[in-house]
Structures are given as structure tokens and as C-alpha cells.
Amino acid sequence: MTAAPPVPVPAAESSRSEATARPGPLVSATVAILVAATCIPLGYVVWGTVSVGWTRAYELVVRPRVGELLINTVALVFITVPLCVLIGVGLAWLTERTDLPGRGFWRPLFVAPLAVPAFVNSYAWVGVVPSIHGLWAGVLITTLSYFPFMYLPVAATLRRLDPAVEESARALGSDSVGVFFRVVFPQLRLAILGGGLLVGLHLLSEFGAFAMIRFDTFTVAIFQQFQVTFDGAAGSMLAGVLVVLCLVLLTAEAAARGKIRFARIGSGAPRAATPNRLGYSTIPALIALTTLAALSLGVPIWTLLRWLLIGGAEVWDFAELGNSLAQTIGLAGVAAIVTVVLAFPVAWVAVRSSGLLARVVEGANYVTSSLPGIVTALALVTVAIHYARPLYQSVPLIVFAYVLLFMPRALVNVRAGLAQVPPSLEEASRSLGASPSATFFRVTLRLTAPAAAAGGSLVFVAVATELTATLLLAPTGTRTLSMMFWSWSSELDYAAAAPYAMVLVLLAIPVTVLLFRQSMKVAAL
Amino acid sequence: MTEAIVDVRGLAKSFNDHVVLDHIDLQMQPGTITAVVGASGCGKTTLLRLIAGFETPGDGTVTIDGTQVASAGRSVPPHKRSVGYVAQDGALFPHLTVGQNIAYGIRGEGRDKVRSRVAELLETVSLNPSFADRRPHQLSGGQQQRVALARALARQPVVMLLDEPFSALDTGLRASTRKVVAELLAQAGVTSLLVTHDQEEALSIADQVAVMRDGRFTQVGSPQSVYREPGDRFTAEFLGDSITMPCVVTSGFADCAIGRVSVRADDGPGTLLLRPEQLVAQVVTDSGELNGVGKVLAVEFLGHDVLLTIDPAGDLDPIIVRQNSLAPPPVDAKVRIEVVGNGVVFT
Numbered sequence: 001m002t003a004a005p006p007v008p009v010p011a012a013e014s015s016r017s018e019a020t021a022r023p024g025p026l027v028s029a030t031v032a033i034l035v036a037a038t039c040i041p042l043g044y045v046v047w048g049t050v051s052v053g054w055t056r057a058y059e060l061v062v063r064p065r066v067g068e069l070l071i072n073t074v075a076l077v078f079i080t081v082p083l084c085v086l087i088g089v090g091l092a093w094l095t096e097r098t099d100l101p102g103r104g105f106w107r108p109l110f111v112a113p114l115a116v117p118a119f120v121n122s123y124a125w126v127g128v129v130p131s132i133h134g135l136w137a138g139v140l141i142t143t144l145s146y147f148p149f150m151y152l153p154v155a156a157t158l159r160r161l162d163p164a165v166e167e168s169a170r171a172l173g174s175d176s177v178g179v180f181f182r183v184v185f186p187q188l189r190l191a192i193l194g195g196g197l198l199v200g201l202h203l204l205s206e207f208g209a210f211a212m213i214r215f216d217t218f219t220v221a222i223f224q225q226f227q228v229t230f231d232g233a234a235g236s237m238l239a240g241v242l243v244v245l246c247l248v249l250l251t252a253e254a255a256a257r258g259k260i261r262f263a264r265i266g267s268g269a270p271r272a273a274t275p276n277r278l279g280y281s282t283i284p285a286l287i288a289l290t291t292l293a294a295l296s297l298g299v300p301i302w303t304l305l306r307w308l309l310i311g312g313a314e315v316w317d318f319a320e321l322g323n324s325l326a327q328t329i330g331l332a333g334v335a336a337i338v339t340v341v342l343a344f345p346v347a348w349v350a351v352r353s354s355g356l357l358a359r360v361v362e363g364a365n366y367v368t369s370s371l372p373g374i375v376t377a378l379a380l381v382t383v384a385i386h387y388a389r390p391l392y393q394s395v396p397l398i399v400f401a402y403v404l405l406f407m408p409r410a411l412v413n414v415r416a417g418l419a420q421v422p423p424s425l426e427e428a429s430r431s432l433g434a435s436p437s438a439t440f441f442r443v444t445l446r447l448t449a450p451a452a453a454a455g456g457s458l459v460f461v462a463v464a465t466e467l468t469a470t471l472l473l474a475p476t477g478t479r480t481l482s483m484m485f486w487s488w489s490s491e492l493d494y495a496a497a498a499p500y501a502m503v504l505v506l507l508a509i510p511v512t513v514l515l516f517r518q519s520m521k522v523a524a525l
Numbered sequence: 526m527t528e529a530i531v532d533v534r535g536l537a538k539s540f541n542d543h544v545v546l547d548h549i550d551l552q553m554q555p556g557t558i559t560a561v562v563g564a565s566g567c568g569k570t571t572l573l574r575l576i577a578g579f580e581t582p583g584d585g586t587v588t589i590d591g592t593q594v595a596s597a598g599r600s601v602p603p604h605k606r607s608v609g610y611v612a613q614d615g616a617l618f619p620h621l622t623v624g625q626n627i628a629y630g631i632r633g634e635g636r637d638k639v640r641s642r643v644a645e646l647l648e649t650v651s652l653n654p655s656f657a658d659r660r661p662h663q664l665s666g667g668q669q670q671r672v673a674l675a676r677a678l679a680r681q682p683v684v685m686l687l688d689e690p691f692s693a694l695d696t697g698l699r700a701s702t703r704k705v706v707a708e709l710l711a712q713a714g715v716t717s718l719l720v721t722h723d724q725e726e727a728l729s730i731a732d733q734v735a736v737m738r739d740g741r742f743t744q745v746g747s748p749q750s751v752y753r754e755p756g757d758r759f760t761a762e763f764l765g766d767s768i769t770m771p772c773v774v775t776s777g778f779a780d781c782a783i784g785r786v787s788v789r790a791d792d793g794p795g796t797l798l799l800r801p802e803q804l805v806a807q808v809v810t811d812s813g814e815l816n817g818v819g820k821v822l823a824v825e826f827l828g829h830d831v832l833l834t835i836d837p838a839g840d841l842d843p844i845i846v847r848q849n850s851l852a853p854p855p856v857d858a859k860v861r862i863e864v865v866g867n868g869v870v871f872t
Contacts, residue, residue, distance in 0.1 A: 424616040427579055428673075430603040431610035432630030433680060439604075442629075446620050 027345040031361055034346060038368040038404060044379030045243050048236030060237040065221075069238070073217045073245065076138055077203050083143045084199045085192055087292065088150025093180070094285055096158040099275040101282070106289055107155070111148050111516045113296045115508040117465040117482070118145040119208025120501045121296075123489050124303035126212055138215040144296040145209070146202055150195035156519040157191040158184070163274065176276055190257060197253040204246055205372030207468040208486060218242040219374050223468065226378065236382075239375045246371055304498055304505070311495030320484070321499055328480040328507075331395070332463040335402035336410075336456040342403060343410040343455060344418075344448075350411075351418045369408045376404050377469035398473040405469060406462045410455035417451025418444070454514055461511040465504055481507075530555045530716050531576065531684050536585035538571055545571045547740040548585065553684070553733070558710055558717045560727035562763075563737030569720045572737075573686050576718065577610050578603035590683045609677030609685040609715070614693050615669040617661035623647075623672050624657030630680040646675040649713070651705060666694045667702045674706060678713060685710065685717040691726065703730060724764045728752060736760045752800075758871055761798050768804070768844055770837075772797040774870055782837040783819070783844070783862040790870035798869045801847040806833050806860040819844070821858045826850060835860060 049057050060066075095106050113121075122141050125132055132140075161184065169183045207219045218238055225235040278285055308315070346365065350358050368376070380401050384392040391397045421444050429439040467482045474483065481500045488497035529552035538546040545568045553559050561569045574580045576587055581600040586593055589608070594601040603610075617626050627643045634642070644654035650671040661669060670690055677685060690706065691699045707730045710717045721727050727734050728748040735745040736759075744756045755761035758769070772781035772795055779788045779797050783804075786797060809818055822843055825832040831853040833846040846862065854860050 422614075422616065424612040424614065425618060427577070427603070428610060428612060428616040428618075428676075429629070430579070431577055431606075431608055431686075432676065433604045433632065434629070435604055436602070443618060443620075447618075 027348060030342065030345040031349050031357070034342060034407075035361055035364045037400070038364040040383060041368055041371050041376045041379040041404070042243070044382055045236065045240045045375065048233070048382075049240055052233040052237070056233065057237055057240075060234055061241060066238070066241060069216060069218050069221050070241070072135060072215065073204065073242075075135055076142070076215075076217060077200050077249075079135075079139050080142050080146070080203055081196050081199050083139065084147045084150045085196060087143070087147045088154050088195060089185075089188065089192065091147070091151050091289070091292075092155035092158050093184075094289065096155050097184075097276055098278050098285075099282075100278060100285055100289075108513075108516050109293055109297070110151050111512060111519075113145060114148045114515065115505050115512040116145065116297075116300045117208075117467075117504060117508070118142060118202075118206055119212060119467060119482075120304075120485070120504060121145045121300050122209035122212040123485075123494065123497065123501065124300035127303040127307065127494055128299055133214045135215060137213045138210055138217075141209055141213065142199075142203055142206065144299075146199045147296070149198045149202070150192070152515065152519045153191040153195050154188055157188055159520075161187055193253050193257050197249060200249045201246065201370050201372075204242060204249070205374065205468070207374060208482075212489065218245070219372050219468065222374050222378065223471075226472065235378065239378055242372060243375055247367075250367065250370055300505075304502055307495045307498035308502065311498060315496050315499055320479075321503065324479050324481050324484045324500065325503060327478060328464050328482075331398070331478075331480060332460045334395070335399050335406070335463045336460040338399055339403050339407055339410045339459045340414065340452050340456045343407060343414040343452075346407070347411055347415040347418050350415055352423070365407055365411065368404055369406070373401075373405050373466065373469040374472070376401055377472040381472055393473065393475045395475060398470070398475070401469045401473050402459070402463050402466070405466070406459045409458040409462060410452075413451045413455030413458070414448060417448035420451075421447045454518070457511050457514060461508050464507050529553055530590055531718070532586075532588040533572075533576065534586050534588075536572065536575060536587065537583045538568075538575060538580060539583055545740055546575070546582075549740075549742060551735060551742070551745065553716050553718065555716055556711075556714045557732040558707065558719060558730055559733040559735065560719045560721060560731035561735045561737055562721055562724050562727035564763075565722055567737045568740040569722075569737050570688060573688055573718060573720045576684070577608050577686050578606050607680075607683040609680065609682035611670070611673045611677050611685070611687045611690050613689045615661075615666075615673035615690075617669055617672060617676075619661055621661075622657065623659050623661065623664070626661065626672060627657070627676045627679055629676060642679065646679055647672075649678065650675045650709060665698075667698045670694070670702055671705070674709070678715070683716065685715045687717060687719045689721055690719070692721070692723070699726075706730075728764070736763060738763075753867075754869060755798070758796070758798070761869065766801050766845070766847075768799045768801060769796050770841060770844075771795075772870065779868055779870055782839055782841050783864070786864045786868040787866075788868045788870050790872070793872060795870040795872040798871065799864060801845060803865045803868075804844070804846045805848055805863045805865065806835060806846050806854055807863060808854045809859045809861045818859055818861050821854050821856050821860055824853055824856055826853075833860075835862065837862075 052060070091106075091110055094100050095103050095110070100106070116124075118141065121144060125137070125141055165187075166179050166183055169179045174182060204217070205219055206217070207223055210217050210220050211223070218241060222235055222238045222242065225232060225238060229235060346361055349361055380397055381392070384397055388397075425443055425447075426439050429443045430436070434442060464480070465482055467486060470478075470480060470483060471486070474480070481504050485497045485500035485504065488494075488500065531551070531553040533549055533551040536546055536549040536551075537544070547568075549572060551559070551561075551572075561572060563569045571580065575582050575595060576589075578594065578600055581598060582595050584597045587595040589606060594606050617623075618629065621629070624640075624643045627646050628639050631639050631642060640657075643657055647654045647656055652668060652671055652675070656664070656668070656672070661672070664672065670693075673690075674685075687706075691703050694702055703726060719727070719730060728751075731748060733745065734748050734751050736743045736751060738759055743760045744751050751760060752764050755764065761767050770781050770783075772779040772786070774780075774788060774790045774792050774795060776792065777787065777789070779786045779790070779795070781797050786799070788797070806821070819835040819837040821833055822836050823834040825834075827850070829850060830847050831850045833848070833853065835844045835846055837844055844862065
């Protein structure tokens, strides 16, 4: 799970209640099947717990090993998330609201770490400090990998805030520190909560980065259990605890968010904010930013280049690399297309019809895609083995897993695109003699295409850099880039793994640029 | 009278048990403009959307040019009806040029023919044919509305539906665009239905005005008749400022606080309704005659007009008189209020 879309896209609002329409049978059927499918992972956990019986379940959950995992996982979340808040908010303020030199250069630089998958980052740190391991190593690596999830939405929100509100606070007697804590920070709350949730969910689902530094979280333990016992009760009980942790995070975020919405009151375009003068703090600020850039980007780039240099020409097996790249592009491409196509009916329901169905669809999707990839993968493995044997380790099943995991990435974009197509355009088309399907292709699809393409590319990169579900579900003989990277680095042949990591990073760069652009555009609203 | 080209009978529609349209009847004669006017949320847009085919009626029928297109629970889809539709904001396709927008509904014709038809339509709506290559966002609001109209006219619809087409324009532009559109629709001879909340717009543009309240028509008729002879107090007050006072009618004259007013009503007590422009205040020098004389409480200068607040004798509310601003009576002057034309009496 890397490069999720962390930029809050304004929620769609149907322009008037009269414009809400009843979805047709095809749309309803697709949406209903998707909703049913999203219940599989949660259903698996519940069914697993029930089928082992309460006593056995209790024994499996209440044991020292689970306690150890719980402490590890909870400590990881409680240390890393606040660190990400600190770094993300600090960075956003420095790059958006001060006269720091080179702000145009720093902004994209701190989004760039999103192009480096966390497991590649972990590999890089192991290359620099071979003895690195345990909780603090996990905190260091994931903080450096995930702080952009906080930085992007907070910076976007900061850019959007009306400086007139801050000026009023000034006029009411607050100094710049007072303005920040009493006026700016409260308005950043939604962005911080959203970013924090994203970081937290990534921490719960990350496998590769922690396995590489021998730090055991629930996801790592479930994976190891799966390799030992395949479809065991112990594994599904651990998955149950992980799901509970995940739901706790979701609920906590929802509760903290409450029903508050901040909107700019008043009309007219906001003026650009007057930057705060850093003065003597400029030099320390620049040193801090340089250090962060060196740790988050310098280390992976340096390690990759070093291993490539050490490996020399030998590690570049172009036939193998080409095959792996082709497989990755094929799998990720198919998954991206299927996800975007399926996102259309869901987005249509969410945008155009208000009511229970829309809320159920969104809720189901939100929860399932928040579940760690390992849980979804385990659930699909179990269901396939018991009820659909031919599907086990088949391309359709793994594509289905990707759809469940990465639907929101496509959905957020397609939905925003669809929301920008006013129903009145479709009505105009209908009144000009175009049938509903002709209207869809000539007007709706045409106008949503850029958003759909953006969503598709996000899914593409997410699939290309996905490791956990891919390892569990990929058909025998599949060798994607991330699988090849994983297999070489597990054999401690770091030089041979380097070309695969390099190609993965290069694949992710265009999408990272896209994310950065989107966040700038949201600010222009 | 010729047969109505659009015939709406007993049309009803509810959304979630909320009655939006309550058995509406409306007939539109060929080549005329009908304006449906009412406050927002009164159901007028729903009526238009039912005729266009965007909604299905709960009850009643819609007949366009002799073909029944909608009845209870059954509806011919909009693309199979001969209707033109101009939305509030024009709803131009942002991904197409102006020319492509206008050509959207034109079918099965050669490229050159479409091109010349687009140029012709642009001229019809008083836009230069060079506009065809522009993008919608490069046009002003008024120009966008005219392109939307040209696009709807391209299919030569039997009936043109306009949903608050001028409300997104600023005041000056609204009046001029309104005039252009009214002339254009009259020239094209297309039967039109215009929905608006602006009574002045409805009265100025339409041949037939239907006043709507809570899903029903309170009155349908020519602009003059609905304004001069409103059927009830709501219609009267919705269509313009009005002055009401109690009166007693005897053989064609109403006696009230300001004197005798000619009316067409049966004998008996009632409420007299007058329009402010019917009243003229004259300063009285002879203070002997007290009947029908009031005192000026305030004079508000509005440039072209003055508004006089006059306290009539007795325990009545002050009366507002609007008259030209040349030599208005001063504050505290005693005035007699004279009435031009007939009044309307509600019993």
C-alpha cells in the first residue's frame, strides 16, 4: 500500500434533489455484487472466529505471542503517527506560509518519497545500517516513508485557507504563534485526521518493510503463520485482532472528525497569504529540511545506486527484468482497467442518488479497502480453496483482490469527475435527441475521462508496488517486479534486487507527480 | 381558437409523499409563449421537467402535437419527444466548441450542410458565425444562453422549454437578452413555455401567464388580465405591489377610506385592491371637506418617482402612493387620493 490518494477531494453534492435518479438494473446489479464482495474479508474473520469455537478462539487470542505483537503494533502506531503529524504540519507551514527560500523546490521534493515503496526504503536502510532492526527501526523507516500522506493534505488545506481570517485574528490581538494555534491549526484538523488515519492504516497493513528489519507486527506474523500452516485457525485469529485494531482506528477517526465541516464563509477569491518572515530561523529551517530530504530520499537513492554500482553489469538480466516488467504492467494494467470500469456504477450511485444505497455502498467500500491487504488476501484464499478451487491462484482472483483493495483510489477520482458533470448537461443531451447510452458516451464519459485516467494510474502503481496480497494470491510462475525484488532481497542478494527496486521507483514517479498536481489543483478551488 | 399544441391535463407529481404538482391543466396555442411564474419550490420546474420527459408523472397526461407522451407512470423518454430545452445556466457541453454544441442534435446530414446550418442558427440568435470555433467558457453568460437556444432550435422542436433562462444573468444583460429571445421565439413561431420566478419577466415576455402556488395554478390568462383582474389576493400580490382596504360595494362603486372607486363587483362588503400606479395624491387647500382626505407622513424620493406614505383618516394602515416626482406634496400636507381606472374587489 503506497501512494494512496491523500488529498481530500471535496465531497460531491447533487445539485438538487429533483436530479436524483433511480439506477438502472445493470448499475444496481453491479453495485449489489460489489457490495456483497466487499463483505467477504469481514465475513471471513467472523466466520473463522465462529468456526473455531469461543474457547479455542480465546486460547488463540490470549497468549504471550499476541500480547507481544499487540505491544509492537500499538507502539508503532502511537509513535509514528504523531511523528508524521509533527513533520507533515511543520513542513506544510514552512513551505506554504513562510518566506523560506526555494519553496517551489521543496514542495515536490517532500511528495517524492511516495514514489519509494516502504519495503524499498527498508531495504535501503538495511544497506546503510546492516544491524538495524526492531521497533525504532520500524518507526524511522515508516515515518520517512509515510510523512507525505500528512504533508500533502495539510499543505493543500493551508493553501486554501482564507488569509483574511488570520488577519482578523491578528487585528484581534493574537501574535503569529497565537494565530497558528488558535486559528490555523483548528482548521487543519480534518486534514490531520485524514492523513493520520491513512498513515495508521498503512502501518497496520505494511508487511515487506517490517519483515526486512525483523520487526514483528500482526501483518508480519499472519504472513509467517500462513507460510507455516496455510489455512490455520491461528492465522485467522490473528487476522481477527488486526481487523479489530483497524476498526478501532476508523471509529476513532470518525469520532474525532464528528460532523464538523469548515467552509470559507463569504464570497470572492481569497488573496494569497502574506508569508511569515523566518528571519534568523531561516538557516535552522533549511538545515532541518535538508536533513529530512537526505534521510527520506537521499538514503534510498544512494543505496540503490551503490548496489547497482557494486553489482555492475551482472545484475542487469534484461530478459528477466523485461519479463518481470511486462508481467507487472499486464497485471497492474488489467487491475487498473477493471477497477475503473467497476468504479463507474459505484460513483454514479454515490453522486446521483442520495439515500440508503449510496451510503451502504460507500461505507462497505471504505471499511473493506481500509482492511490490511493480508486479511483480504487470506479471506480470498480461504473462500477460493473451499468454494471455488479452480479460481485459487488464478489471474481473475488476484485482480479481484486488487479491486477490493484499491477501489477507493479509482472511486475518489471517478466520483469527483462525475460530480463535475452536471445532470443538466445529460438532460440537454437527451432533449437534443441522444439516447441514454449515447449520452453516456458522448457527454458523461468524455467529461469524466481525465479523472478516470488519474484514478486508473493510481491503481496501477498501487498494484505494481503491492507485495502482500500478490505473494499470497499470484498464480504459480508469476514474477512481478515487487515479487522479484522480494525474492532477491530475502536471499540477501541486495545487488540483484536493486534493478527491480529501481524500475519500481521509476514506475511510481509519474503518479507521484500526478498526486502533487492534484493537491495543487484542490488548492485552486 | 385553434387546437392546443401542448395539452396538459390533470398532471400530478409527488416526491416522497410531498405533493409537488396537484392536478395541473394547461393548454398552449401554437406559436405562443406561455410563462409559468411562481415562488421557488412551487413546482413550476417540475411541470417543465414533466413536459420535457425528465420525470414521469404520477397522474394525468401530457400531449404534444397530438401525441400523448406521458400518462400515469408511463413516459416517452426525452430524446424521443420533439422538445427543445434551455436550462438555467445554458448547460453547454464544455468539451465541445460552440459549433459542435449546436450541431449536437443535428442528424444524418453532410458536413458542409451542418456547417451552414450552424452558421445560420448563430445568425438567428444574433451571434457572429465566427463564434462556432470558440469554446463555451470564452462566451459571456448572455451569449451562452443564446447558443443554448440555437442548439435547441437546431432540431426544430414543436415546443421549446426554458427553465429560468435569464436568472443567471446580471440585471442589465437580463433585460436585453430577454428581449432578443422573445423576438426570436416569435419569429421562429415555436411554441414556448418559460418558467420564471420573476413576475416582470413573465408579464413582459408572455402571451399567456400562469401563476403557480403550491403545485396549483391560481390563475391563467393574458398578462393584462392576470395583472389587472387578479382572481385572488395571492395572485394580485405576487404579480406586483398592491394596496388593499375594506370597502362596501353599491351598484358598481366601492366606498372606502379614500372615496368612491368604480368596480365590477356585486353589492356588499369586501376588500378593495388597487395598484399603486392607479393612485395620485393631490394637495387639498380647502380643509372643509374631510371625507377621503389624508395626511402625508413621509416622502421618499426615488429619482423618477416618489413614494408617499399617506395616513388616511380613520384607523386604517398608511397607504403607499407611487407617483412621478415632479412637485410632490410636502410632509404634513393634506391630500386627496384620486383613483385612475377600476379597482378589484375580493369578497
